[in-house]
Every structure is written in C-alpha cells, then in structure tokens.
Amino acid sequence: MSTVGLYVPGDGPAHRAPAGAKLLVLLVAVSAMLLAGDLRVALAAVAAAVLLYPLCGLAPRHVWRTVRPLLVFVAVIGVFQWYAADAQTAVRVCAQLVAAVLLAGLVTLTTKVSAMLALFERLAGPLRHVGVRPDRVALTLALTIRCIPLVATAYRNSREAYAARGLRGRPHLLVVPVIVGLIRSAEAMGEAMVARGID
Amino acid sequence: MLRLDDITHSYNGRRVIDGITVELAERRIGVIGANGSGKSTMARMLNGLVIPDSGRVLVEGRDTRKDAKAIRRRVGFVFSDADTQIIMPTVAEDVEVGLRRSGLSAAEIADRVDGVLRAYGLDGHRDHPAHLLSSGQKQLLALASVLVTDPAILVCDEPTTLLDLRNTAAIERRLSALPQQVVLLTHHLHMLAGYDRVLVLDEGRIAFDGAPDDAVAHYTELMAPRGGPEPHA
C-alpha cells in the first residue's frame, strides 16, 4: 500500500521551493478563495489546482489519488448544502473543498516529511517556553505517518490468519488481533528507537 | 570491551539469565543457543535496554545501570524485524533521524547519510517510502541507520532470521567488513565461520565458550534428541 498524500520524489519548481514558502502560498490562496465566496472563483481554483499538478512534475494520477479519499465526504456535504441552501451553494462549497485539498496535496506531495517537521519545529519553537518540546511533537507526527502502513499490515495479517483457517475475518473480529499486533510492533519500535538513541 | 559480571535476570520469577560472567574483547563474537536460552536478554543488557537484576554489565568500563544513555551511543543494535526499526517515512530520512542530536552541521549530516546510503546500495532509493523496500533492503537500511551514528560496538540479534539466502549473504558480507566489534546472535550457524569466539547459551548459562567449530559441535550435541518427550519450546 502506498501512503496517501506522501512525498513523491521529483525536482520540479514545487519540489525545490522551501516548505515555509509553499505553506504560506497555500494559506493565502485558500483564504482568498474562501473570502471571495464565489462559484466561478471556486471552479477556477479547482481547474488551476488540477493544472498545477503536471506543471509541478506530478503525474495526473496524483490528482485522482488526492481527491478519491474525499469523494464520499464531498458528496455528503454537497447533498446537505443543496438541501439546506441551494444547488449553486452546494457546487461552490464542494469545489472549494476539492480545490483546497488539491492545493494542500500539492504541498505534501512535493515536501519531504523531514522538511515539514523541521519547519514545524521552527514555528513551534516559542512553545518551548511553556514546556512543550517541539522536537518531540515533530517526532510524534513522523511516527504517526510511519504507522499508517503498519496498521495496514497488521490488518492484512489478521485477515489472512482468519482466511487460512477457513474463517471470514469480519471487521469487528479483526479489532482485537489488529490491536495486539500493533501493540507488539509499537513495543518493538519503541525499543529500536531507544537503542538508536531517539528518545 | 564488554564485561558481564555475574549477571542474573528473571522474568515473572523465572530465571532466564543465571549467573553469567564473561569478558568480551574479541572483534567477532557469536552467541548461539536454543530458543529461550537467554540470548536476546543477554544482548539487550549490552546496551542497557535490559538492566540485570543482579551483577553488572560494563561497556568500555561504564556501568549500564548508571550510563545507559551514553552507552547506547557506543553500542549499536540491530533487531530481526526490520519493519519495526524503521522510524521515518522515507529511506534517507530514516538514516538521518539518528543524527538529529549528533551536533553535526546539516552539511556533515547530508554527507554521512549519502555515504552510508551509497555503501549499502540504497542511494537509488533515497526518497522512496521505506516500508515499500524488500525485506533484504529494509534490513540493510536498519543496519545503515545504526552504522551512520558510528557506534564502537554493534550487537545484532538474529539480523538474518527473516531473510533469504542471498540477503543473508549480503548482511553477512557487510558485517564482516565492519571495523567495529560485532556481537552476533544467530541461528544461521554458518555465519560464524571465521569468528574469533562463540558462546553457547543454555538455560541462561554459558554452556560453552570457544572456537566456532567446537561451539557448533557442542550446540549440536546439546540439541540432539535424547529419547525423552519432544520439547515444546
């Protein structure tokens, strides 16, 4: 399984831009779009975001991969907006959402986790004065991302263990073995981190 | 230089290390023994991951009970399961993370990371998701990530158990090329050919201590079925 929205190697303009600049541009662009509150602006933003992917050296499939997990969510919101307001509002809100996610995806797909964490550590630096350790928080975030494939593996392993015994591992039956598997991985990971002096 | 001084250790009231005293100065040291004989527990004591109930473990003269943190910087540790040793999302980042607190400059860190990635044939995978590497590459990455911090001693707890023959040979080659002192725990007995010294553990004690061939012979004898009931462990 490939992790959703994670760095894709490349050397386009977006890859070379510093993480802070990209986040700032993202923030400004999305805020402007939301403040405009206009259907045409929202649709134009979607179109621009889609066009930016190839310009930044990302294959079109990344556009699809970025929005796919969101589709159900967007549909629900769309229906709700249509019901609560009108069709135009529904389309605008959905377009804004898709555009924002595509633009954010552009940042995460072209920025290494370590670069993002370094930026985060710098931004959160002042929190040091109130007892927060930015490096710890950054490490926790990195580990969370790292653990997504571990969860997928634990899930696959226990489903296969059921299947091998001719049983159908229904999702609720998998909860306990998956958690047990994860705790075991977490323990081993913790030990490996301590051994590497990352604690 | 490692010294174990009459160490014992129990889990839930059961002795798993039962009075080991040994001094390890040789460059290549093997540890073999049955499942549950205490190999991993002993190995974890060498960098303070486990502190003995009694007795002491000295690494370069320092006691793991007092200086575990400093000792861990000197003793690298490689486990069997590469998946749980990978911490960061991409290959290069994972190698890098161990140097975060090394005090080296960004340029020096990049240099070192490049160096080990090249040495371990991983430079083509720098920015790839680490969890998508093959098992063999993952274990090479785990080894690279530990060696980038330049430990004086390397402890490997069955580093090839999950690997095929080719990857086992690859790890074996890397280990034998290292200038460091290596303590290797393994069930792949052939890896110990040419080692300076091999310990055989049995029920938490050193049952044999000597040359690889003699150690393997002793271990084979120890494991021979004696007509009793089949062991369950």
Ligand SMILES: Nc1ncnc2c1ncn2[C@@H]1O[C@H](COP(=O)(O)OP(=O)(O)OP(=O)(O)O)[C@@H](O)[C@H]1O
């Ligand atoms: N964290 C723990 N908690 C409880 N018991 C443990 C723990 N770690 C090890 N043991 C027990 O201690 C004994 C020695 O375990 P150890 O892992 O040191 O053996 P080993 O020689 O490495 O075996 P293997 O060849 O299977 O890796 C075993 O009986 C094991 O069940």
Ligand SMILES: [Mg+2]
């Ligand atoms: Mg073991």
